[in-house]
Amino acid sequence: MVTFPGQLPGLRGTTNSNSPVFSAIDLQRRSQELLSYSISDNTRKLYDTALNVFKAVCFNIFRKAYYHEEKCPPHSHELVNFVSYLSYKQFSPNTIKSYISGLYFCKLHNVHDSTQSFLLRKVLVGLTRKNPRADDRKPLTLDILSSILRLLPTICKSPYESALFSVIFTTAFFGYFRMGELVQNSVHDPGHAIQARDVIYLEHNNTVPIFLRHSKTDQNIHIVGPKRIWIIGLSIIKHAFCYARTSSYGANLELARHNATIFWQGKGGMRLEEIYPKVRRLLKVEDAPHILVIHCGGNNIPMDKGAKSADLRFRLKAVLKKLTALLPSTILIWSQILPRLH
Structure with missing residues (x-):
């Protein structure tokens, strides 16, 4: 028999006089x-x-x-x-x-x-x-899917069954779903198939978000809370936000299923030296983000007379170094400066 003491050394907890006894x-x-x-x-x-x-x-x-x-x-x-x-x-x-x-x-x-x-x-x-064997499985193309959907009414028992299979095949094709994510293992075993509560219809943008509660590639479920993403930059970011807000993706770019929210901060004419002060001001009213995406520097071109492109790289590295010290737990993502014709 093995007896555990009321409080194990180095572990938190209240002492229990009735120490449990476990057998091998x-x-x-x-x-x-x-x-x-x-x-x-x-x-x-x-x-x-x-x-x-x-x-x-x-x-x-x-x-x-x-x-x-x-x-x-x-x-x-x-x-x-x-x-x-x-x-x-x-x-x-x-x-x-x-x-x-x-x-x-x-x-x-x-x-x-x-x-x-x-x-x-x-x-x-x-x-x-x-015994080498080549994989003779063929990819499911859009033409094959269309042919299957046309044949379903002739082989299914009812219009309901035909519609059911049409929805399953179409969703699996365009959503890159595994069949185990859409179909139950049996009548009494749902497995990892999505349920009615995982599918909602958004009338304002005519979309149907589907929430997956299980991932084959991430079975440890690395979810530690809501993720905050900041996107900061010049006017391109402002225009991107306006477009995303009115699109079918929404301002969060459909990242709500990953428990993430996007905070857009675009300003026309923003220059590289304005990034660090901008982030410091935001930190006074917002929590530090998990991810910070920066698209800036285009307005620093053309540079001052006599300046070289290396000077811009050094200034960029200096800004990123200061941001790393200010946000040690944040992932910094730099978006490439877009080329200009003139």
């Missing part, structure tokens, strides 16, 4: 629970499939033919023979590799990982070279 089994269960959260549901399903196939092939067929002893984890040479067996059965290299990756999960059960042996890795490389 309790701690192992909690560790397995935490490990289960480290992989996605689809990855877990892949691992389960790999283990089931390995057991079905090795324990029921392969090991009966060659081995009399069952043990876990399997030895590396057994995995090599397993790969060879699947190769004879015309399994694709990608399928075989996914099964081996599933067996790698044995490492999380505190056993030796035999899937990383040098011999097995070389056999998998040879398998890929011996």
Whole structure:
């Protein structure tokens, strides 16, 4: 049994006289629970499939033919023979590799990982070279999408079903959605599919923002609060704000789904030396931004008589250096000065 004291050294908290007592089994269960959260549901399903196939092939067929002893984890040479067996059965290299990756999960059960042996890795490389397969999947073009939409009324059971699939296919195509983001896993398992509360209609600009609550490329959900973005510069910034405000994107450029807001500050005729004082004045009434975008310097051209382009670069670096010291936690983005014909 393991006893935790009421207050652990170096940790905050009130002292508890009734110290909880945990057994090794309790701690192992909690560790397995935490490990289960480290992989996605689809990855877990892949691992389960790999283990089931390995057991079905090795324990029921392969090991009966060659081995009399069952043990876990399997030895590396057994995995090599397993790969060879699947190769004879015309399994694709990608399928075989996914099964081996599933067996790698044995490492999380505190056993030796035999899937990383040098011999097995070389056999998998040879398998890929011996059976090269080009990806024959074709991209979905706008013409193909149009053809699918025209055929839906003839193959769907009802107008509602036809409209449903039309919306799904069109949204996936133009929004670059994964199907798992639009379609539930089953009737009782919504998975990561968007829900009714995640879709709203904005009548003022005739748009439909869709909020994704899950990202396959950012499963740790790095959201720490609202992001503030400042865009400061000359008249181009002012005109850009006026255009964005009346466009379908809105003044926030549809960044609300990323929990971000944009604060536009454009001034006609602004010069490079006005940037730093402008930022200092804004900090008196606003919190420091997470991101500061600057587009300025065009009005500093043409330069004073006798000045060189290097002088403008030095002045620019000096301004950025002062801003870095003033805003140490802010990401500074410099927008290139637009070229001029005269």
